Amino acid sequence: xxxxxxxxxxxxxxxxxxxxxxxxxxxxxxxxxxxxxxxxxxxxxxxxxxxxxxxxxxxxxxxxxxxxxxxxxxxxxxxxxxxxxxxxxxxxxxxxxxxxxxxxxxxxxxxxxxxxxxxxxxxxxxxxxxxxxxxxxxxxxxxxxxxxxxxxxxxxxxxxxxxxxxxxxxxxxxxxxxxxxxxxxxxxxxxxxxxxxxxxxxxxxxxxxxxxxxxxxxxxxxxxxxxxxxxxxxxxxxxxxxxxxxxxx
Amino acid sequence: xxxxxxxxxxxxxxxxxxxxxxxxxxxxxxxxxxxxxxxxxxxxxxxxxxxxxxxxxxxxxxxxxxxxxxxxxxxxxxxxxxxxxxxxxxxxxxxxxxxxxxxxxxxxxxxxxxxxxxxxxxxxxxxxxxxxxxxxxxxxxxxxxxxxxxxxxxxxxxxxxxxxxxxxxxxxxxxxxxxxxxxxxxxxxxxxxxxxxxxxxxxxxxxxxxxxxxxxxxxxxxxxxxxxxxxxxxxxxxxxxxxxxxxxxxxxxxxxxxxxxxxxxxxxxxxxxxxxxxxxxxxxxxxxxxxxxxxxxxxxxxxxxxxxxxx
Ligand SMILES: Cc1cc2nc3c(=O)[nH]c(=O)nc-3n(C[C@H](O)[C@H](O)[C@H](O)COP(=O)(O)OP(=O)(O)OC[C@H]3O[C@@H](n4cnc5c(N)ncnc54)[C@H](O)[C@@H]3O)c2cc1C
Ligand SMILES: Nc1ncnc2c1ncn2[C@@H]1O[C@H](COP(=O)(O)O)[C@@H](O)[C@H]1O
Numbered sequence: 001x002x003x004x005x006x007x008x009x010x011x012x013x014x015x016x017x018x019x020x021x022x023x024x025x026x027x028x029x030x031x032x033x034x035x036x037x038x039x040x041x042x043x044x045x046x047x048x049x050x051x052x053x054x055x056x057x058x059x060x061x062x063x064x065x066x067x068x069x070x071x072x073x074x075x076x077x078x079x080x081x082x083x084x085x086x087x088x089x090x091x092x093x094x095x096x097x098x099x100x101x102x103x104x105x106x107x108x109x110x111x112x113x114x115x116x117x118x119x120x121x122x123x124x125x126x127x128x129x130x131x132x133x134x135x136x137x138x139x140x141x142x143x144x145x146x147x148x149x150x151x152x153x154x155x156x157x158x159x160x161x162x163x164x165x166x167x168x169x170x171x172x173x174x175x176x177x178x179x180x181x182x183x184x185x186x187x188x189x190x191x192x193x194x195x196x197x198x199x200x201x202x203x204x205x206x207x208x209x210x211x212x213x214x215x216x217x218x219x220x221x222x223x224x225x226x227x228x229x230x231x232x233x234x235x236x237x238x239x240x241x242x243x244x245x246x247x248x249x
Numbered sequence: 250x251x252x253x254x255x256x257x258x259x260x261x262x263x264x265x266x267x268x269x270x271x272x273x274x275x276x277x278x279x280x281x282x283x284x285x286x287x288x289x290x291x292x293x294x295x296x297x298x299x300x301x302x303x304x305x306x307x308x309x310x311x312x313x314x315x316x317x318x319x320x321x322x323x324x325x326x327x328x329x330x331x332x333x334x335x336x337x338x339x340x341x342x343x344x345x346x347x348x349x350x351x352x353x354x355x356x357x358x359x360x361x362x363x364x365x366x367x368x369x370x371x372x373x374x375x376x377x378x379x380x381x382x383x384x385x386x387x388x389x390x391x392x393x394x395x396x397x398x399x400x401x402x403x404x405x406x407x408x409x410x411x412x413x414x415x416x417x418x419x420x421x422x423x424x425x426x427x428x429x430x431x432x433x434x435x436x437x438x439x440x441x442x443x444x445x446x447x448x449x450x451x452x453x454x455x456x457x458x459x460x461x462x463x464x465x466x467x468x469x470x471x472x473x474x475x476x477x478x479x480x481x482x483x484x485x486x487x488x489x490x491x492x493x494x495x496x497x498x499x500x501x502x503x504x505x506x507x508x509x510x511x512x513x514x515x516x517x518x519x520x521x522x523x524x525x526x527x528x529x530x531x532x533x534x535x536x537x538x539x540x541x542x543x544x545x546x547x548x549x550x551x552x553x554x555x556x557x558x559x560x
Contacts, residue, residue, distance in 0.1 A: 126351035216390070238545055
């Protein structure tokens with residue numbers, strides 16, 4: 001069974017981002033980039049399934065600029081077998097990414113696609129669900145546990161009220177939540193090995209996909225800052241302030 | 250211009266998030282319909298019909314929608330939307346709405362606009378990106394606007410309406426994903442998303458036993474909902490649905506008490522729009538103090554019991 005894992009190159013989660021002065025977007029020059037954390041979890045899960053003998057091949061796919069190659073190499077260092085880069089400088093929105101991924105799925109015929117639930121830059125939380133729709137496949141979003149059978153998969157999902165377990169026929173789309181696993185660190189030998197693994201590059205046009213954005217960003221601004229509060233000396237003062245100043249008790 | 254709101258409900262009643270979504274819809278126009286997909290969902294339909302401003306409630310009451318699975322509900326929505334020509338389709342940005350709505354958008358070949366916090370015009374919306382550290386104003390060129398709504402950004406709709414309720418035909422049942430189990434957190438406390446006061450604990454609690462022993466009496470006194478940081482959930486102190494943050498629940502209560510939480514940006518993303526924030530942390534440098542209205546630098550194990558006694 002082949003597993004496809006779409007991964008996105010995003011600003012590292014530790015970076016405190018800055019909005020550009022001309023309000024055109026967020027400053028990305030000289031900012032540390034990394035694999036979207038949910039996608040690391042997706043790669044880890046796919047690699048574990050391979051290590052458990054449940055999958056035969058793990059293919060990582062990324063859509064975006066040339067530097068996404070680095071992100072694909074990271075996925076291969078975790079254990080993906082090969083990478084596919086859909087190279088473009090275009091502003092890619094989730095619907096366009098889902099269409100590109102659909103075209104790759106049509107070519108590669110995986111039985112399972114594992115994506116992150118959300119990219120931590122656009123916070124869209126859409127691509128996996130859109131891909132499942134375009135493929136006409138079942139979906140299990142926000143997974144915290146995945147158990148693979150021969151023709152089906154059982155997925156426990158994190159939902160607002162607690163947990164929900166779904167059984168899905170394969171092929172299927174899964175998106176990862178934080179508790180699914182703890183991704184390993186890539187070791188130096190594996191990083192070296194990853195450099196020799198195959199990485200194919202193609203363009204959106206090769207896949208016949210129109211990636212024109214449907215949403216135009218008119219401006220990007222900083223949110224209103226909270227004004228600095230006060231430090232209270234003790235519990236008595238805290239209660240007094242909450243009652244008489246904030247009036248929330 | 251007719252606007253459709255996809256209700257989140259438990260068949261018998263509406264979830265609070267639906268009420269905020271209706272308010273967002275009413276900012277777009279006055280012709281607002283609500284769709285209920287469920288099984289034996291008459292109670293939810295009647296509740297929707299009573300909301301002020303709702304003109305019509307469409308109900309698909311049939312077995313395929315009993316579990317509100319994404320594939321069946323999305324297929325129904327696409328049929329309904331194509332047949333009725335809505336200008337906007339809205340759902341709450343909860344795990345329910347996030348699961349289903351992108352599927353609908355893709356089948357309609359339109360973009361989804363996720364978690365809007367403001368409406369500038371019929372095609373222009375504000376939404377947070379990068380864990381709320383930036384606000385983007387985006388304009389949609391699609392014929393139908395498919396939108397999830399950040400519930401904390403819109404008030405709850407009020408009662409006082411008397412919309413007509415119309416039964417609609419169900420689609421064929423797709424044999425795709427099937428719910429085989431649910432483990433829902435049972436609690437007599439208010440829902441996190443709708444609570445006026447939230448008591449939230451982090452890694453500083455040290456264990457699940459401590460979390461319960463120290464924070465529950467405080468939540469009881471305040472009639473509060475209980476939340477947590479990711480670290481507390483990952484460590485198994487509390488269930489996943491307690492997580493507040495960028496990738497958990499977004500809350501904005503009147504009062505948020507962060508206890509033993511450092512205040513990572515991912516956590517702040519979920520609670521920094523609370524009206525009043527209190528932080529209790531023994532580390533004076535903890536970033537939570539930068540957003541707290543009242544900060545108490547102290548050991549939580551001494552302070553929280555004192556607070557319970559003082560209330
Ligand atoms: C992709 C991604 C998504 C994430 N999403 C979320 C999210 O949605 N929500 C979220 O919360 N986090 C999220 N995180 C994690 C986030 O980055 C932080 O790791 C997390 O919020 C830290 O939790 P904490 O504050 O409880 O723990 P810590 O950062 O370890 O802080 C514990 C605090 O407790 C204090 N403390 C310890 N003992 C005591 C005591 N006795 N008395 C008083 N104070 C004490 C310490 O001084 C410290 O400040 C995410 C991270 C990633 C990478
Ligand atoms: N440009 C991209 N290339 C590859 N995968 C992507 C890309 N954008 C999004 N994804 C995948 O879709 C998931 C959800 O992203 P989003 O819908 O943007 O929040 C991510 O976690 C990735 O798995």
